[in-house]
Amino acid sequence: MMTLTFPFARKKHPRKGGLARRVVMGGKLGDVRRLPRYVTAVILGATLIWAPLLGYLKTAPLSYRSTTSLIMPGSGASASMNVNGIGQATSYANSAFASNAVSPTETYKRLLGADRIIDAAASALNIKRAELGQPRVRLVDQTSLIHFETTGRTPEAAQARGEAILTAFFTELDALRADEVDTRQDSGLQAISDYRISVADTRTQIEALQNSTGLLSTDQYDVLLERHLALGQEIQAQQARLSERVAATTALEAQLGLNPALAAATLKLFANGAYIALLDEVARTEVGLTDALALYGARHPKVEAARSARNNSASMAMSHAQLITGLDAEALNNFDLAPDGARADLLAELVRMHVEVSGAKEQLATLESQRVESQKALDIFAPAAAKMKDLERDFSVAEALFASAIARAQSSKSDIYASYPLVQVLENPSLPAKPSSPNRKLAIMAGIAATLMLLISLAMGWIRIALISRLMTKPEVAA
Structure with missing residues (x-):
């Protein structure tokens, strides 16, 4: 039987229900007509992944990171001074970790990021505070170590910023300790003045009694x-x-x-x-x-x-x-x-x-x-x-109190670590050998991982009809 074909005959289009089924179910595994669409999706997806990534690696400025480590000694310190004819003065500074209520490492962590520390460091470097940024401070659990990091466009700049923050930190510590000593001394001077007046009054009464009675002493x-x-x-x-x-x-x-x-x-x-x-x-x-x-x-x-x-x-x-x-x-x-x-x-x-x-x-x-x-x-x-x-x-009591107050006032000057414990530089700001940002290896690995995930998703789309059919097929129940 012969079939006649007319050139202007209209092609049959798949019904809408068949198109939706094809989109969901996909074609047969051997249908190569789908290959151009998948190649196009691979090229487009890879472009969307690698174009921004390579652009970032090419245009992003280099950033270097300098690290500094501080340590706080855990033991206290004591000093004793014995003055002949006056008495003994003892100064004792407790360990920085003797109290559970206050953590000196947390205090110093907050002080390292304080505004006046950042402002002082930025002024020392002749840069703006926003350009310096905040140091990244990290505490090591169960230790007295404090790490902080500073960044810069060059290794020398990163190291210089670390040195500036370290200098500003110790300067501020010295200022806080000096202010504490001055405050204590001011309060001690008032007590010393009161004791001095008491000693002078008692001495005047003794002299008056000596002049009136002729008795010089109880001896x-x-x-x-x-x-x-x-x-x-x-x-x-x-x-x-x-x-x-x-x-x-x-x-x-x-x-x-x-x-x-x-x-x-x-x-x-x-x-x-x-x-x-x-x-x-x-x-x-x-x-x-x-x-x-x-x-x-x-x-x-x-x-x-x-x-x-x-x-x-x-x-x-x-x-x-x-x-x-x-x-x-x-x-x-x-x-x-x-x-x-x-x-x-x-x-x-x-x-x-x-x-x-x-x-x-x-x-x-x-x-x-x-x-x-x-x-x-x-x-x-x-x-x-x-x-x-x-x-x-x-x-005698007034004189002993007066001498004791003077001794305490003098010994308190040496007890400068009472409220702000001693902290030492364990590692000076390092000079980074390579940039910390952008991390090219990490970026390339991320691009490769994204590309692999794209390929895996397209492969699963290619074979989705077989997967869906297997999932939809019910296993036969044995008689």
């Missing part, structure tokens, strides 16, 4: 009290010695039968040569009288002459004894006429003991007089000493 009163007590003890000892000497003297007087005055007069008299000669004369005339009485009667002229000679000699001896001793005849009649030998020593001992008793009595009287005067002085100084003791204690 003076203590010395007077010690002397008074010592006088009491010495008086008791002296009374004991005096009683002993008086008893010994009395006993010796009883044994000799003479009082000390007569014993002294006896020794004095028998120490006189003229009196001894007169005694010899009395003895000679007494012998003559005895011889005359043996030969003659009591009224014989020779006996009378011998008696008269004896009486004259005795009278002369008595007169001479009265002249030497100053005693009357009755007292002289009790003289010991045999002071030689051991008895003379006893007489001398009696006289010596009498002198010692007299001296001991005078010494006792003097000590008692001194004790009376000492008691009067103590009675006068006792109230003043009590007040003086209170004033001296107040003065």
